[in-house]
Amino acid sequence: MGTWREWTEADAARWVAAPDGEDDKYRRGVLGVMTGSIEYPGAAVLGVEAAHRTGVGMVRYSGPRSVRSVVLARRPETVTMPGRVQAWLLGSGIDAGHRPFILSGDLQHALASGVPVVLDAGGLDLVGTHTAPTVITPHARELTGLLLSRDIECTLEEVEADPAAWAERAAAELQVAVLLKGAVTHVCDPDGARFTVTASTHWLASAGTGDVLGGILGALVATHHDRFEAEPWAITRLAATAAWVHSEAARIASEAWEGGPVLALDVADHVPVVIGRLLRG
Incomplete structure (x- = not known):
């Protein structure tokens, strides 16, 4: 196994950028989001919220009508009509x-679009069905299930005991970037990039925070959509940056409550503070 390096604030600062006078919402990046369900509408709300707060040009949401309603109630800036997309979550x-059946078709259509993709949770099994730059964002249990589905023998206990080795194995076997979530998040790719992000607060171990991370990452990928043709490896650095921003937003949110617990929306609410600090250098 190769050497892992902790991703730093200076690293993250290289992968955020403010819009300039030449930018519009399309040049800034359009993130297509196909998340949430009737059973779990909050996942869509959290991911869309986080994406908006990361600074993407537009979020275009596709999902069940009832979920679209709650997304729009929280974030009326969201577009729910089909159209141009420069990255998918x-x-x-x-x-x-x-x-x-209809959702399965929509997911395959999104994957066939050729734009960079972030695959989380109920989309992890789709990895390998497309060729665009891709990052998967499992936790240990999800990664175990994914590897077993590909006839790679492992147990949850093994993955939890050595997340670095199993993240590397997944990247090599699946030929995608891997962001393996945990108290120490491991981000790697088949080309040998290996980064860690150590959580700044363990209050992140709560429901919905992974959905926020997905929204941050999706927004960063969409914002940098024009770099992927020349720099396909950029998705790994963007994944590490998203994990760092996520961790730092949670720390700031917790400090606002004197070190107390934070909820997923608290993390999303503090993402602009982190982005602003990175932009100021």
Whole structure:
């Protein structure tokens, strides 16, 4: 196994940028989001919220009508009509074992678009069905299930005991970037990039924070959509940056409550503070 390096604030600062006078919402980046379900509408709300707060040009949401309603109630800036997309966030809050036929078709259509993709939760099983730059964002249990589905023998206990080795194994076997979530998040790719992000607060161990991370990452990927043709490896650095921003937003949110617990929306609410600090250098 190669050497892992902790991703720093200086590293993250290289992967955020403020819009300039030449930018519009399309040049800034359009993130397509296909997340959430009738059973888990909150995943869509959290991911969309986080994406907006990261500074993407537009979020274009596709999902069940009832979920669209709650997304729009929270973030009326969201566009729900089909159209141009420069990156996709797929799978959060979706049960891969009970995907409706129409949703399965929509997911495959998104994957066939050729734009960079973030696959989370109920979209992880779709890895390998497309060739665009891709990052998967499992936790240890999800990674174990994904590897077993590909006839790679492992147990949850093994993955939890050596997350670095199993993240590397997944990247090599699946030929995508891997962001393995945990108290120490491991981000790697088949080309040998290996980064860690150590959580600044363990209050992140709560429901919905992974959906926020997906929204941050999706927004960063969409914002940098024009770099992927020349720099396909950029998705790994963006994944590490998203994990760092996520961790730092949680720390700031907790400090606002004297070190107390934070909820997923608290983390999303503090993302602009982190982005602003990175932009100031």
